[in-house]
Amino acid sequence: MSTLSMTGFGRGSAETGGFRAEAELSSVNRKQFDCAVSLPAGLSGLEEKCRRLVAAGMTRGHAQLAVRVEARTGDVAVDAEFVRNRVATLRAIAAAAGVPAEISLADLARMPDVLSAVSSFPRPDDAWPAVEAAVSAAVASHRAMREREGAALRRDLEGRVAALRTLRDRIAARAPLVPAAYRDALACRVAELGSPLSPDDPALAREIALFADRCDVSEELTRLAAHLDHALALFEAPEPAGRKLDFLAQEMHRESNTIGSKANDAAISSAVIEAKALVETFREQVQNLE
Numbered sequence: 001m002s003t004l005s006m007t008g009f010g011r012g013s014a015e016t017g018g019f020r021a022e023a024e025l026s027s028v029n030r031k032q033f034d035c036a037v038s039l040p041a042g043l044s045g046l047e048e049k050c051r052r053l054v055a056a057g058m059t060r061g062h063a064q065l066a067v068r069v070e071a072r073t074g075d076v077a078v079d080a081e082f083v084r085n086r087v088a089t090l091r092a093i094a095a096a097a098g099v100p101a102e103i104s105l106a107d108l109a110r111m112p113d114v115l116s117a118v119s120s121f122p123r124p125d126d127a128w129p130a131v132e133a134a135v136s137a138a139v140a141s142h143r144a145m146r147e148r149e150g151a152a153l154r155r156d157l158e159g160r161v162a163a164l165r166t167l168r169d170r171i172a173a174r175a176p177l178v179p180a181a182y183r184d185a186l187a188c189r190v191a192e193l194g195s196p197l198s199p200d201d202p203a204l205a206r207e208i209a210l211f212a213d214r215c216d217v218s219e220e221l222t223r224l225a226a227h228l229d230h231a232l233a234l235f236e237a238p239e240p241a242g243r244k245l246d247f248l249a250q251e252m253h254r255e256s257n258t259i260g261s262k263a264n265d266a267a268i269s270s271a272v273i274e275a276k277a278l279v280e281t282f283r284e285q286v287q288n289l290e
Helices: 044-055 080-097 105-110 124-174 177-192 202-214 218-236 242-263 266-286
Strands: 008-016 019-028 033-038 061-070 072-078 115-120
Touching: 008 124, 019 124, 033 044, 044 061, 044 124, 061 124, 124 218, 124 242, 124 266, 218 242, 242 266
Parallel strands: 033 061
Antiparallel strands: 008 019, 019 061, 072 115
């Protein structure tokens, strides 16, 4: 599918080997591909592997991947020296105050810093299966969102192509009438000067022929139609088409400009203005495609 949006968001999580990993992937427009990866301390060695997973599903755009991994907890640790010192301190306070020093196990357990969990944070190789599964799920979710946005962009762009084709056909229908209109206008101006010319006058025929050649836009109209056909074909292409569509938009703008400068006709000029505005919005939308 060629109409993938460059913007999107995806989230994934996985529990493998006793570890839980969560990944969030977001992307915005950019001409080239790059990916910033954020990993927990100690797992930076997995950065390149994560980047390759993201790159497998993107060719353009700036991606940001954030991965979190929960530490696996093991046995409970007791700082015996800390406990002995704490109990001795409490008994000394009780003796000084003249009160019984009754300290239970429950009292000790409630004291801060007496008990602590032993953390066995995964090594990169141990964490990779969970991280890989979470990142892969985020990439899939991210792509699904980009496909939905890309489908909406495609419908919009196809509508603009249809509107451009209508304007192109309007210009094509009007263009052959321009030399005849010029001939009639020229004959009227000459008549107003008191020098009527015969319709078969060589000078008039030569001037009309030169004008017709200068305002001939048939080649530009043919190329514009070809660009529109090419755009529709790119929507069906299996590979990303954003760059090619951007180039086509530039070519459409060039042909529209040339038609406007050569036509020398108010009706065609009006259609060209509409066409150039459509091409500009077409190109703006294409900037969002991969």
